[in-house]
Amino acid sequence: MTDNNYLQVDYLVKYFGDDRAVDGISFGIPEGKFLTLLGPSGCGKTTTLMCIAGLHKPDAGEIRIGADPVTSMEKSINIAPEKRNIGMVFQSYAIWPHMDVTQNVAYPLEIRNMAQSEIDDRVAEALKIVGLTDMADKNATQLSGGQQQRAALARAMVFRPRLLLFDEPLSNLDLKLREQMRVELKRIQHEIGITSIYVTHDQAEALVMSDEIIVMSKGNIEQSGGPHAIYARPVNKFVSDFIGVANLTEGRIVGNGGAGTGTIEIAQGGEDVQLPCLLADGLAEGDDAYLSVRPENVNASRKPVDGPRIEGEVIQSVFLGNCLDCRVKWGEFEWKVLAHSRERLRVGEKVYVSLDPDHTLAVKP
Amino acid sequence: MSFVEITKLVKSFGPEVAVAGIDLSVEQGEFVTLLGPSGCGKTTTLRCIAGLEHPDSGDIQIEGDYVTSATNDVFLTPEERNLGMVFQSYAVWPHMTVFDNVAYGLRIRRETRAAIKEKTTKALNLVGLGHLAERYATKLSGGQRQRVALARAIVYNPKVVLFDEPLSNLDAKLREQMRIELTRLQHDVGITSIYVTHDQTEALVMSDRVVVMDKGVIQQIGDPETIYAEPTNAFVANFIGVANLMEGKLLGHDGELTEIEIPLGDGSAPIRLRATGAEGAPVDAKIILSIRPEDILLHLEKPADASNLIEGEVIDTVYLGNFLDCQVQVGPHEVGVQIDHFEELDLGQKVYLSFTPDHGLCLTE
Amino acid sequence: MTTDTASPHIDVAPPRGWRTWFTQENLITTVVGIIVAVAVFLPLIALVINSFLVLDDLGFDTEWGLQNYREVFQGRVIRKALVNTALISTGCTILATLLGVSLAWVNARTNCPFREQLEPFNLIPFFLSPFVGAIAWHNLASPKVGLLNNMAKSIFGISFPLFNVNNLWGVIWVTGIFFAPLVYLFVVGSLRRMDPSLEDSARTTGAGLLRTTMTITLPLVTPAILSGAIIVFVTTAGEFGVPFKLSAPFGWETLTTQIFTKAVGDDANHYLGAAMSMVVGVVTAFFIWIQHRIIAPRAYTTVTGKGFRPNLIDLGGWKWLAFGYNVFYVCVAVILPIICLLFVSLHKIWSGSVIWSELTFWNYQKVLFFWWPESIDAATNGIINSFILAFGGASIAMVLAIIVSYMIHRTKGFGSKMLDFLSVIPIGFPGIVLAMGVLVTYIKTPIYATLWILLLGYITRFFPYGQRNISSIMMAVSEELDQSSRMAGASWLTTLRRITIPLLKPGIFAGWILLFVIFLRELSISIILYSVGTETLSVGVYYLSNFENEPMTAALSIAQTVALLICVVIFRKVAGKEALTA
Known part of the structure; x- marks a missing residue:
């Protein structure tokens, strides 16, 4: 827990009924890095992500981005998701089928009342980064799964958010495409340099993409470290078994x-x-x-x-x-x-x- | 005469030719897999064997008897063929118990009550579901449903069991486990099996022989080792496992080895390499060199033995735990190399690749 | 760690987290939830209370007691009506199920010729008014003026009436053919969505075609058949128009016709009406509960694999018989009634046979030309009122439906469960029962005898239909589509406006038109709640049938039918061919 962490999560607790889904975890990540929350289903990784996004309200704890607390249950702060300035990519891509690719990507900028000329520039730039320039006028329903995921990424980053959150974005793709997209996603994240938090249950994905991995189980953190450290030097039976x-x-x-x-x-x-x-x-x-x-x-x-x-x-x-x-x-x-x-x-x-x-x-x- | 004999089978759906005249023999007790990408005609072939599709032309004989013959105007309905079939969606009847599902085929065959009880129990024990006989199918997990479907298909001792991608709805871990289990069971029961899949690992692990199909045509038939080590064309090389494919031309033959030249595009001298294959091809013939990523050695320094050496630049590395996948740019080609230890490689770093001539295979189209 | 506590957002530290509750979505959904709860519960509570109030002999005062219920079960007239209702419901259920299942099977699973062209016609009765159907069949097959009977007499010389629909059999016949599409809709979807490998695996196991159909296909659609049958039973028990037209005048009363006489007219006794409504309501609600809790959850979810196309059975030469059967159904349910009404409406006086020289549009002028002094007010008012009610009602109900669906599927906790429950309740109570509740609740308020009370009754009873249209889409649409809009920086309301509602558009249109159709033909609520000046289309038809003559009734019926058929065409355009059947 250091001050140079861009995102800091402290003592986060979230219950679902009597079930303690997130059990008072703390972690942080320096600016520009790619952090992966890895664990089996039900380990609390998605819940943690949803709390950072503001889509779930935690029961206790604090989440700070830069110097601003966005959630602090003690101070009764829970900023609405739309006011957090966070980009998010979902498992189901969540590309709006009633809009074309450009409209999808332009949406966050329109919400921010930007001038049309700037919207056009930014959308073109974002589509170029994800390699969808040719698809700008296509309807969302005409895109393949991989293309939809690229469009979702463009939409999430086009307004230059403070954080990018990924909720198992590749798990709906087939194996070959998934392997290809891992590398691609990693490249794009490096290029734009936005601090990213990635949730997955796929250990190979975590190893390939991350600067830092946090392995979670039953709402707790089991181990954190770089991919090679996690794979080559697991600290306990759970991590050893779960990774590789x-x-x-x-x-x-x-x-x-x-x-x-x-x-x-x-x-x-x-x-x-x-x-x-x-x-x-x-x-x-x-x-x-x-x-x-x-x-x-x-x-x-x-x-x-x-x-x-x-x-x-x-x-x-x-x-x-x-x-x-x-x-x-x-x-x-x-x-x-x-x-x-x-x-x-x-x-x-x-x-x-x-x-x-x-x-x-x-x-x- | 083989146990199952397919000759000149053709089946079209409207203008689209699904199966374009295939010939295939399956021996008694053999496990044969039809492998190919979606739309290659493998499932249609299987459904023709089952009698669920009516082929346009061609014959199918099982145990010497025609079940389908365009020439003799024979078409037996599915129920007259005495086959077993396991479907992708399990197709376990939800309105019956596990026992009733499995006993169904025996009841149709008017077996005695005692025989039904005995055979069903035996089949259920064989697939490890003896304790769930009275359960309703809706209360079972995916893996359990697939076992019920399997027991149902083998209980009445059919001539052949047909499998239509039975594992593709299961998650990765369960799928791996079921592969081994299915193979073991098939060996124990010794029943002739024809298996359809698009998953090359599944085909390699389970089959006695693999039939690789593409565009309604058989590309290669062989045992798994042969298919992997000696693919006959670029499609098979790339579909089974991963292969680096580089076009070049044949310079000459040197005993068992073949000398070839790979052009590297404008301004670079072509590289000359020694490999195997293309024995009968004339000098200057166009060839495709195929090398598996795991057969390539990567050197940071130029090795003393400079034969079969390729220079390149690291353009990407992907850490996967048990090995490091490295992409190396060689002229216009991206060559994938699999390194079995962790190595810090910088992007843009110059590296040397080598392979023993045995591991390079020249393919002619 | 040093946290930055000097954030500008915070000045005081209120108790834990209560301020975080006040958000747009919490406020709006709570308000709507309360409105819906009041609208649904108030009439039902009023109904219960009133059913235990007994009117004294003078008809001025009331006291608590069970006398009303005693009257229902022991009184000579009402007890007979109860029995008749049970007979009609049972008979109609059997007939509609036989028709619905067989037609669905022919259309979904056989190679019956022209089945794609026939399907929309099979569904038309679903959109039309059974009351109008009864009027048409009265003119087709009543002993004296029935067109079919007269034709039989003139062509074959049969002197006694061949058909007679003025009895319980007639009611069963008309309700049966009109409610068959309900069963059809449940079953045909189930048959089409069934994973074909369920049947393929029976075939490869060694079962023949017939055996596969009997042991696999039919058992798999049984829950759908039962669901359809229960809905038909309940709908018939609450049906007012058909027995009112066909059997009641000839001594075959039902509970609904009895409720009607207790709600309006000289013999009015709201308390006894409430008790009768309670009896019908308890029975229908019980059946709906069975359908929801026991049968619907057992419907076999039919996962589809690849290469998905349902197995079609080759009927050989029999396919023409199947075709003929289907055409026969369309004739008796749609074509014959409409042709008959058309002929009747073109005569000044109807005597049971077509007189070509006397055809006239006179009746249409009387019932449609509202600017014409000689037009009949009840009919012209009805047209205007019905369009106002249908338009306004459908619009308001869909707004409610969107928010209620959102609460059910996108929020968690008590409110969500409560609304899910609330939106089933009105389906359990026939229109006439709910209308009785609305009547006794609001009779002493200013909205009584205005269009507002009709609007309230319509919306309360039918908004669940719109809600289901929305819900089915909302379940298919990932919640992440909404969430990603929030993450993009849009507030809840903006998200609703720009993402959620556009995504639901097909469902909203389909639901709106469906409600428009229902409101345009609505009879059993209107008949209880209307008063002079607030007649509706169906009330107009009722008025003409009771106080004017058959030709005028037929004219207004035709006008209503044409309006409904136009809606059907629009519905299919907007919602797609498979909106109802898939």
Whole structure:
């Protein structure tokens, strides 16, 4: 919580009936950055966004943009959404079907009683940025999903709002288009430099687009940080499981090598195995912890390897084109292994599993 | 004579030709997938097999008997063909219980009460829904409904089970799980299956053989590994997985390898590369080089071995957690490279790409 | 952290958050909500209270008691009327359901020839006045002056009357053919929207065509059939015009005709009328409750997959029989009645057969030329009043409908649920019942005997119809369309004006025309609430039928029918072909 944060949310609480959808969270974001609220459905991410937008009224807490509080329940301030000067892009695009693209984008400027010449200039500029110049006269209903989303973005930014909010804007698009739009959206945000808050349940989207990610669950913040930090160094089981795919198994810290390294002991199939690992902050010797390692950092080979011996049997080998998605059974535990497709591991083969210590983590339960 | 034999099947809707004369054989117990973009004719082909569409011409034989034959003027109605079918919308009858849904086909076949009870229970147990037999279909989740539909289609031991994009209404996680489960079940029951999908991963994971279709015509038939590693044309290369496609011309053959030249446009010298494929093609023939992103190595410094080397500039990077997708500008081409570790790359940075000749495939149109 | 507390917006710190309640939308929607609640509840409460007041023998004083109800269930006349009402409703429901379901199936699921051209004709009776239908059938098939009977006599020499509609059977026949479109509308949509793979999967499982129809298709539309049947039952129980014209003069009274005699005229007893209205209202409200709470939620939501087109059944040679059946329906429900009325209206005196040499427009002059001194006031007043009421009523009701729909679908909490409930209630009470309530509520106020009381009755009873038109669109239109306007900087009212209402335009037009049609033909509310000078079109028809002659009645009926048919054409243009059936 620092003063140089452009948007600051403090102790935000929102109930739906008896359900505490947002449980007193605080966070901030510096000007011009792209922040993603990531979490499963029902984690409170959309509710938080709606409170920032002013479309929901929180039960407690304060939201400040620049120096102005837009919501402060203690001071009984809750500025109407239209007076907040915030742009928003919705999941359903929300392009008004009774207007053409230009009318849609011009609308916020008309509301602000701008001169027609300036409206024309700004609309043209916004459409150019999102690549819809050719579609200016098209009716909204004639646009494809991706084009509608571009129009929605143009409309949200044309009045140069203080913040841009995105509520799962890509989730209605099909996979290919979604991947393409992620990159495009990120590029546009960089270009216009408006501070943005993005809500999604799609972890890949969050990794690709964000400067900063806040992982939420049950109304609380689980972890925040840059995409690489979140993916490579999750702090607890929830984050490890939710972001990407992880091999997660219960264990105990049995050694501390200093500088954040240590040893974790896991037990399966009657064997105890001690593995060198990196420790999440706050874990000490003797603590219960989870081993977390990504499938691409697990190696399965037909020959024995140095170090801790984990011997198992391939029980599934699924060809995905660019890689092989394998399961190696070791005691009760199934190692998820992502192997190169040219390795051709077959079901029933005996293999030796080894882990890269630099990517082996001990995380909090 | 194969178990299912389709010859010269043609079906048009008005002026639009949906299926333009395809031939296909399916062996007993085989799992064959018809894969292609929407409108490629895959669903129409399936519905012709089911008897839900009346083909314009062509024959379909199942177990040696004609079910549709324009030449012999045979057309069996769907109920006379003894097939099972699973639909995209599940089509579980909402006014019946799970048990009644599954037992329907047996009752029509006038099986005894005891046999109905036994077979239905067995089928429900097979799909893991034994405990929900008395539930109404409206009270089930999407995944459960699809299992009911599956049990209903296999319970009376039909000759062939037809699947019409059965997983496309499910969310991503459930879909992945159901793929594996369906494959396992099909192997256990050993029933001949024809599966329609537009999802290439689904096709690769599940099938014994994949039939790639486009514009009503079969583009390639083969097992998943072959389809992925040795596509016969640019459409298949790009539809299955991701491929970098670059046009060039053939310079000559050198043993098993093919020497090619890729022009880089005005002012730049063309690059000369060694790859495989296009064995029979003459010198100067037009070829398309296809390389998978995961088969390209990225170097920050110019490597000592300068063969098969391509120079380029980083124009975009996308961090996806388990790998980094990097777009490199090479002359007029944008080449996608997949790096399996995290690397700080600046936009505009100069990089070197290389690949082993085995991984580059020359396609001739 | 140092927060900037020197923001210019704040001077005092009031108690937690109460100031944040006063917003445009909260104020406007609350006011409208209260108005609707008062309009709906007041007449019903008045009805309950009045039904327990018993008039003494002199007719001056009242006291509390159950005597009115005793009279309803034990009094000779009223008890018989109660039985007749039950018989008519049951008979009409059976007939309308058979007609509606079979016609819907023929149109939605078979290759019956010209079915697309026939469909709009199947729906026409939905827009016309059943009262006029009764007048037409009276002239077609009453024993003495029936055109069909006279034709049978002159052509085939049949001397006894072939048809007789002046009894319960006649009422069942006319209401049955006129309410069949209600069932048709429920069923045809359900048949068309059904996911074809539900039937395809039965076929691939091994079921033949007939078996698939009987075990899959029909059970899936059963909730729609039941919904349609209940609506027909309730509508018939509240129908006044048809029994009043066809059976009441011949000794077959119903509860509605009895309520009418207790509301106006020499024998008026509002308290007894209120009690009878209560009986009808409780029964109809109960059935509507069943339909809403038990049957409608069971309608199978039919998700559509890809390649969506309903399976059509090839009837082979039988398709011409289906075609003939459909044409027969259109003839008896639309064409014959209109032709008959046309002929009758062109005679000065109607004796049961067409006399070509005596055709004249005299009757039309009498009932339409309001500037002409010899015109009949009740008819000409009726025309003017009805257009005023239809125009004003439809407009006001749609404004209410928009705001009420907005509250139901876009706000949460008590107000939303309450309004959802309120907008169902008027549907549960037949017009004549609600009119009785309005009458006893406002009889001692200045609005009695003015057009205002009619307007109030119309709007209270029928605004839910407009509200449903709006609601169905509002549910399909994402709330995010409104929210994005707020985010763009527009206030609630601006958003309503520039985004919400334009988006709802098709629904608003369709709803407006539907209400215009309903108000233009309205009889059972008007007949209770009108007085001299505030006659409506249908009251005019009633007046002519009772105090003048059949040709004049027919002339005004034709005028009304033409106006309604024009509305039907506009409705289809504006709302699209599928507005009612999809």
